[in-house]
Amino acid sequence: MASVSFESVQKSFGATKVVHGISLDIADGEFMVLVGPSGCGKSTLLRMLAGLEEISGGTIAIDGRVVNDVDSQDRDVAMVFQNYALYPHMTVRENMGFSLRLRRESNRVIDKGVSQAARILNLEPYLDRYPRELSGGQRQRVAMGRAIVRDPKVFLFDEPLSNLDAKLRVAMRAEIKALHQRLKTTTVYVTHDQVEAMTMADRIAVVNDGRVEQFGAPLELYDRPVNLFVAQFIGSPAMNIVAGALERTGDSSCVRALGQRWPVETTGGTEGQAVKYGIRPEHIGLAGQGRGGIAAEVVVVEPMGAATELVVRVADVSLTVVTHGRANLRPGDSLSLSPDAGHAHVFDPATGRRI
Amino acid sequence: MNRKLLREARLWLVAIPVLLWTLIPIYHIFLFSISTKDSAFSGKLWPDHPTLRNFGIVFRQEHFYLHHFWNQIWNSLWIAVAVGVLTLVVATTAAFAISRLKVRGGRTVMNAALFTYFIPAAFLAVPMYKAMGTYGLLNSRWSLVLAMVTLASPYAIWVLKQASDKLPWELDEAARIDGATPLQLFRLVYLPLMLPSLVAIGTYALLLAWNEYLYAFLLLSHENTIPLAVGLGHFLASDDSPWEILMATALIYALPPAAIYYAFRRYMVGGLTAGAVKS
Numbered sequence: 271m272a273s274v275s276f277e278s279v280q281k282s283f284g285a286t287k288v289v290h291g292i293s294l295d296i297a298d299g300e301f302m303v304l305v306g307p308s309g310c311g312k313s314t315l316l317r318m319l320a321g322l323e324e325i326s327g328g329t330i331a332i333d334g335r336v337v338n339d340v341d342s343q344d345r346d347v348a349m350v351f352q353n354y355a356l357y358p359h360m361t362v363r364e365n366m367g368f369s370l371r372l373r374r375e376s377n378r379v380i381d382k383g384v385s386q387a388a389r390i391l392n393l394e395p396y397l398d399r400y401p402r403e404l405s406g407g408q409r410q411r412v413a414m415g416r417a418i419v420r421d422p423k424v425f426l427f428d429e430p431l432s433n434l435d436a437k438l439r440v441a442m443r444a445e446i447k448a449l450h451q452r453l454k455t456t457t458v459y460v461t462h463d464q465v466e467a468m469t470m471a472d473r474i475a476v477v478n479d480g481r482v483e484q485f486g487a488p489l490e491l492y493d494r495p496v497n498l499f500v501a502q503f504i505g506s507p508a509m510n511i512v513a514g515a516l517e518r519t520g521d522s523s524c525v526r527a528l529g530q531r532w533p534v535e536t537t538g539g540t541e542g543q544a545v546k547y548g549i550r551p552e553h554i555g556l557a558g559q560g561r562g563g564i565a566a567e568v569v570v571v572e573p574m575g576a577a578t579e580l581v582v583r584v585a586d587v588s589l590t591v592v593t594h595g596r597a598n599l600r601p602g603d604s605l606s607l608s609p610d611a612g613h614a615h616v617f618d619p620a621t622g623r624r625i
Numbered sequence: 626m627n628r629k630l631l632r633e634a635r636l637w638l639v640a641i642p643v644l645l646w647t648l649i650p651i652y653h654i655f656l657f658s659i660s661t662k663d664s665a666f667s668g669k670l671w672p673d674h675p676t677l678r679n680f681g682i683v684f685r686q687e688h689f690y691l692h693h694f695w696n697q698i699w700n701s702l703w704i705a706v707a708v709g710v711l712t713l714v715v716a717t718t719a720a721f722a723i724s725r726l727k728v729r730g731g732r733t734v735m736n737a738a739l740f741t742y743f744i745p746a747a748f749l750a751v752p753m754y755k756a757m758g759t760y761g762l763l764n765s766r767w768s769l770v771l772a773m774v775t776l777a778s779p780y781a782i783w784v785l786k787q788a789s790d791k792l793p794w795e796l797d798e799a800a801r802i803d804g805a806t807p808l809q810l811f812r813l814v815y816l817p818l819m820l821p822s823l824v825a826i827g828t829y830a831l832l833l834a835w836n837e838y839l840y841a842f843l844l845l846s847h848e849n850t851i852p853l854a855v856g857l858g859h860f861l862a863s864d865d866s867p868w869e870i871l872m873a874t875a876l877i878y879a880l881p882p883a884a885i886y887y888a889f890r891r892y893m894v895g896g897l898t899a900g901a902v903k904s
């Protein structure tokens with residue numbers, strides 16, 4: 271177990287800079303998720319930590335020791351790859367024991383380590399099979415087993431669930447999280463799936479264009495996104511964003527957008543300032559027609575059982591609304607929306623920053 | 626149904642002549658080898674009195690041209706195996722360095738090696754003879770081994786490099802993180818996965834050396850050092866060649882390559898990387 275720290279880490283491929291000075295501190299035993307759209311530099315960051323990519327600038331330290339010039343094999347990290355990267359000519363047992371064999375451990379130690387990891391991951395019946403004889407989920411578990419056997423300081427996961435089908439992904443998500451709670455090994459996990467990030471992480475770093483947009487606990491990012499990118503990236507369905515202008519009447523504020531007044535609780539900003547108004551789908555309440563809210567028309571009704579997702583139109587702009595339980599609505603119905611001022615977000619359209 | 630039949634018929638129409646074209650000379654060799662000297666040129670499709678006597682003469686070295694038969698076939702084998710093994714060592718390490726370790730300038734070296742194929746091997750024979758003379762290797766089996774390794778290596782490196790490029794890169798990374806040094810990576814991960822290609826290339830080099838005539842003829846001249854291929858050539862030195870014995874020897878000489886090819890045929894197409902990564 272160890273802490274990990276990135277200090278102004280940079281990476282360039284030739285003249286192209288892909289990581290622009292990222293600083294992050296990951297605590298001992300923490301489950302940290304790097305999330306962002308593809309090509310944002312999150313995998314590169316992980317590979318630099320693993321020692322698979324050179325670090326162009328800044329430092330990376332594991333347990334206080336700078337590892338910039340330390341070879342992969344001496345960093346004491348274990349990595350799980352998206353495509354498993356199992357050795358096809360070795361059985362599950364040999365795959366899992368490979369790192370111990372390289373360390374010239376005795377057969378007794380190797381057997382013990384492998385069977386312990388196999389027990390944790392329910393791989394005992396498969397130890398003598400070859401990777402080609404396993405299903406995708408089993409292969410990914412073997413890849414995790416290979417990492418566990420080594421008892422490394424840090425676990426690295428590079429989009430480990432992307433190749434699995436949706437159902438298996440949810441199951442493996444829970445398995446990885448349970449594994450972490452059991453082993454408490456510092457973990458850095460890369461994904462482009464914000465649901466994975468939200469459900470698994472102790473803390474999330476949202477990466478975009480080689481920079482960290484926000485670093486914090488999942489619900490902190492959800493409740494107080496520091497900018498438009500994070501606001502739109504985190505949360506599913508995504509936050510509704512409408513363009514408008516700030517309006518103050520006495521001590522209450524609102525945003526004038528789409529010909530309507532959208533209540534907010536912000537104190538920053540100046541009267542008349544152009545803003546982007548953001549509200550999450552579940553923070554828009556529904557009222558009957560003509561109840562003084564924002565008039566809208568139902569376009570699509572998606573009943574999901576526990577909740578109902580609606581697509582509504584306000585002055586030609588589509589918004590998503592999630593309401594608990596079942597809504598007795600049909601496309602074309604008129605209704606009135608009442609956004610929760612306490613959960614509304616206001617952003618500067620030029621910089622994207624939260625006001 | 627009819628269309629399928631037509632397609633198959635067309636296929637047979639091409640296949641049968643090609644098959645005959647390849648098999649008739651071999652049948653001819655076989656026919657000669659089981660004929661007596663008198664009936665060898667009778668022009669019949671099957672001899673009146675088929676005999677295995679010719680093979681007995683060969684095995685007991687009972688003919689003037691065959692006094693060194695066992696010695697020469699041993700030379701052939703020794704040289705072919707040495708060429709196969711040495712070519713594999715050279716080509717495998719080169720392909721690993723170029724494809725997996727990405728050694729700077731590796732591709733240039735490979736392209737330069739391939740470029741030598743623009744010069745016909747026959748043109749290189751004289752400089753090769755001169756070089757071997759300078760090193761005092763003429764008339765030693767090593768001269769032929771080194772020459773053949775030189776000729777086989779560029780192609781071998783190229784083929785193995787192509788095969789290496791297809792191995793998933795993540796395996797190297799996983800091994801590195803698992804703590805493997807480049808040498809361990811080579812031995813424990815690379816070689817086992819390359820096995821099918823290695824067998825194919827080893828067989829290629831081995832057969833190339835086994836069948837070589839020109840270089841063997843030039844570099845080796847003593848009856849005790851020449852391979853059987855050159856020994857067979859001596860049969861044609863006289864006006865009245867013992868064709869039936871020559872063909873019996875040729876048939877024996879052709880069997881080991883056929884056997885080797887048959888034994889390793891599954892490696893020629895095999896794939897071992899199934900299940901390594903999600904494809």
